[in-house]
Amino acid sequence: MLVDKDAIRALAEILTDTGLTEIEIAEQDSRIRVARSAAPVQAVAAPAPVAAPAAVAAPAPAAPAAAPADHPGAVPSPMVGVAYLSPDPSAPAFVQEGQSVSAGQTIMLIEAMKTFNQIKAPRAGTLTKYLVESGQPVEFGEKLAIIE
Numbered sequence: 246m247l248v249d250k251d252a253i254r255a256l257a258e259i260l261t262d263t264g265l266t267e268i269e270i271a272e273q274d275s276r277i278r279v280a281r282s283a284a285p286v287q288a289v290a291a292p293a294p295v296a297a298p299a300a301v302a303a304p305a306p307a308a309p310a311a312a313p314a315d316h317p318g319a320v321p322s323p324m325v326g327v328a329y330l331s332p333d334p335s336a337p338a339f340v341q342e343g344q345s346v347s348a349g350q351t352i353m354l355i356e357a358m359k360t361f362n363q364i365k366a367p368r369a370g371t372l373t374k375y376l377v378e379s380g381q382p383v384e385f386g387e388k389l390a391i392i393e
Contacts, residue, residue: 256270256277266280267324269358318370319390320364320367320388321387322364322386324357325357325382326357327357328354330378334379339352339353340366342375343373345372346369346392348365349366351363351365352364352365352392364389371392371393372391
């Protein structure tokens with residue numbers, strides 16, 4: 246398979262011009278996806294707003310909801326799509342909350358453009374919480390689960 250460098254450059258330019266974080270084109274049996282990572286910006290910006298409400302007041306309903314997404318073991322979505330916790334609706338989840346996972350183990354699927362993409366555990370640990378429900382739309386960078 247030959248890589249079309251001009252197509253990749255054109256897609257990268259579209260990302261820059263439009264402010265998108267990812268774009269993908271598909272023709273017959275080839276597919277090109279270009280994405281730029283905004284993770285460092287999110288990792289730096291996210292903790293500051295959460296720290297202020299926790300230190301300011303005791304009304305904590307908003308703080309616990311934001312805290313899991315800021316967890317260092319949070320697994321971010323690599324794409325926009327629909328999350329599924331099991332391979333099909335009648336099957337059990339790939340991993341149950343509280344269950345140990347190994348690095349590279351599939352923890353869920355994200356369907357994007359009629360393609361099911363496996364989301365794998367970035368490291369070994371315990372999946373303590375899913376932050377999304379099966380069938381829920383997710384955005385790029387949205388936190389999907391916590392692995393401690």
